[in-house]
Amino acid sequence: MSLAPYALPDSLCLGREHPEPHHAYRGPFQRDRDRIIHSTAFRRLMNKTQVLVAQTNDHHRTRLTHTLEVAQIGRTLARAMNLNEDLTEAIALSHDLGHPPFGHAGEMELAECMQNHGGYEHNSHALRVVEVLENRYPGFPGLNLTWEVREAMAHHSKAPSEDMRRFLRAGSPFLEAQLADAVDSLAYDAHDVDDALDLGLIQPGDVEAIPLCALVLEKARERFGVIPPEAYSSTLVRALVDIQVEDLLAQTRDNLKQAKIETILDVRAFPGLLVGPGQRIEALKSGLETFLKERVYQHPKVLRMTYKGRRILRxxxxxxxxxxxxxxxxxxxxxxxxxxxxxxxxxxxxxxxxxxxxxxxxxxxxxxxx
Incomplete structure (x- = not known):
């Protein structure tokens, strides 16, 4: 598959902090992907909380399953947009490596503990994991990932540390980094609804009152008729992902056209993000996120578990x-x-x-x- 002229090809890779010879049959971002998958930090995601403590049941998502879902959706969209699939996948697989146990509650507690000692933020820590803490190779510390994957990790942070700013001087993020970031948010919301239904934190009647969910369920019923109870959650989540993916693809293509983006230099120079949802879906998505914050993340069962997690870390x-x-x-x-x-x-x-x-x-x- 030939890449779009605004994609980031392997040939423009800036290399690694510790130079290594080229591999005979793997590109630089394929090697990054493989190193991430084989890392200890990646395996640990299997037993780290996404929203609920990871031992609640055997079916709901952990950081690992969420990461794999983001990588899958990201790779699909990268192919549809003629972007670099290997780079998108490597970024997606790395994006949660810095999360502590017990989800965002664990991050909040560690941030408070480290408030006067340099701070703690999971994106900054993810860079520390891949640059320092993983020790799998005799020739260098960390995983020695490419500059591009580490730059994307820095861009993923809403409050980049001073150390991360070395990656932010090239301008706006390249499209593969923007895509992985957008897909993370897309997958997070849809799959949290799935887990909340599975664990009984919310009921189908609650979901029907959310405008975005009502919209996709109406379309699903037009296609399938009555949705059996055992297929309700999976049908809903698939429809939520599909409508957001289709919208993201259409809106991003329109953004690229309107901004006259023809090269990766145009992407870097553009003052803002080019990958993202349209206004209608963004507004509907915001309503879903408000519901999740009020009804799921603040549910007594969730709060009790996050309270225990914070207490353990403290x-x-x-x-x-x-x-x-x-x-x-x-x-x-x-x-x-x-x-x-x-x-x-x-x-x-x-x-x-x-x-x-x-x-x-x-x-x-x-x-x-x-």
Whole structure:
């Protein structure tokens, strides 16, 4: 498949911080994708919370399943737009590597713990993971990903750190980075509805009152007739994804045409984002997000679990500060280099929900095995 002239081809890759020879049959972004998939941080996403604590049941999403769904949708859209599929996929697979256990509640707690010690933000930490903390290769620290994937990780942040700003000097994000970011939001909303229905946090009657959901369900019933209860959630989510994907594709093509985008330099020079939904779908999507915030993320069951997650992280953080010798020896050895609080933050952020819960029990429950 030939790429569009405004796509970012492999031939324009700026390379890696630590130079490596070209691979015989894999492009630079394919190698990035493979390195991410084989990393420890990627595997840990399997047991990290998306919205609900990862052990609630065996079916709802974790950070890993969400990441795979974003990568799948992103690759499909990249192909439809003649963008670089490998680059889009690598960015999508990397976008949640910096999340701590217990979802956004865990990030909020770590940010408070680190408020006077350099801060904590999951996108900034994701860069730290791929540049420093993953140690799989003898020749360099981190995964030695390409500049482009790391730049996209920096652009994903709403509040980039000083260290991340080195990636933001080239202008607006290239289209593959914009696409991965847009798909993350698209997938997040649709799949949170699915999980909330599956876990009984909301009912079909609640969903029917959301304008975007009502719209896609009406179209689904026109096509299929009566939707069986067992197919309700999957039909809804598929329709939510489809309508947003189709709108994103049409609006982005129109944006590129209206802005007269012909090259990647045009993309970089454009003062804003070119990939995004149209006004109608964006407004409907905003209504869905308001519903999720009020009825799902603030549901008593969710709040109880996030409260416990925050308490676990806070107690562990404070105890490790008080008694650093409780940290594993490997982490203790990093303190002279990174400082005590950053080492503790790295250790906690790398935990899965289950590991953090076990660590808490081992430290604070007197009869739990160590």
């Amino acid at each position: 107690k562990l953080f404070d105890e490790f500060v008080r008694i650093p010798k409780l940290l594993p020896e490997r982490n203790q050895q990093q303190i002279p280099t990174w400082g005590l609080h950053r080492v503790i933050s790295d250790y906690l952020a790398g935990m899965t929900d289950r590991f953090a819960q076990t660590e808490y029990l081992q430290l604070f429950e007197p009869f739990h095995s160590v």
